[in-house]
Amino acid sequence: DADVTQTPRNRITKTGKRIMLECSQTKGHDRMYWYRQDPGLGLRLIYYSFDVKDINKGEISDGYSVSRQAQAKFSLSLESAIPNQTALYFCATSDLQDTGELFFGEGSRLTVL
Amino acid sequence: RKEVEQDPGPFNVPEGATVAFNCTYSNSASQSFFWYRQDCRKEPKLLMSVYSSGNEDGRFTAQLNRASQYISLLIRDSKLSDSATYLCVVNNRNRDDKIIFGKGTRLHILP
Numbered sequence: 001d002a003d004v005t006q007t008p009r010n011r012i013t014k015t016g017k018r019i020m021l022e023c024s025q026t027k028g029h030d031r032m033y034w035y036r037q038d039p040g041l042g043l044r045l046i047y048y049s050f051d052v053k054d055i056n057k058g059e060i061s062d063g064y065s066v067s068r069q070a071q072a073k074f075s076l077s078l079e080s081a082i083p084n085q086t087a088l089y090f091c092a093t094s095d096l097q098d099t100g101e102l103f104f105g106e107g108s109r110l111t112v113l
Numbered sequence: 114r115k116e117v118e119q120d121p122g123p124f125n126v127p128e129g130a131t132v133a134f135n136c137t138y139s140n141s142a143s144q145s146f147f148w149y150r151q152d153c154r155k156e157p158k159l160l161m162s163v164y165s166s167g168n169e170d171g172r173f174t175a176q177l178n179r180a181s182q183y184i185s186l187l188i189r190d191s192k193l194s195d196s197a198t199y200l201c202v203v204n205n206r207n208r209d210d211k212i213i214f215g216k217g218t219r220l221h222i223l224p
Binding site: 033040041042043045088090094100101102104105106107109 | 121144145147149154155156157158159162200202204212214215216217
């Protein structure tokens, strides 16, 4: 089983719909991140969380919200999806006490029509 | 200057050749450096960390030049399976834990 699991892996939705992407991890890491990846733009940070009570905006948080339900779970929500949110979304974890390496989930491909 | 900058490529290299990528970073306080590999439509995976003294893992050699603020990755005897996008990653490992990704360099190994 993967250490960082994302659901759903693929989702097609319509403009205006609410979408939640979920991430769970078994690595015991405190830090969790949500990134989106677009062709030619690389990985961009949406939100990150250092622990359950510490959530921070990344560089492109507008239109997104997150919830850290537990140390192991970090969800990303699109309250009202729009077509330019079509992208590949990655959840990642890290442990600052370790090497600082990021461990990624397999990604969630979201298409907003 | 962009925080982390890489040549996007693509680099089209014949099998068996040696290829080198460079990456520059703007924050002199950066502490940790990594090369990640990403296959098409897959998640990035750590290829290797980059240490100040330079480090080697099989056919791969990574080097860090703090004075000039650049990181390099050398791949020797390239294989078809090395075709991927290589991401340079810089982490300042402080309270902000700002992890910055380069946009990646695409490598195509040609048979």
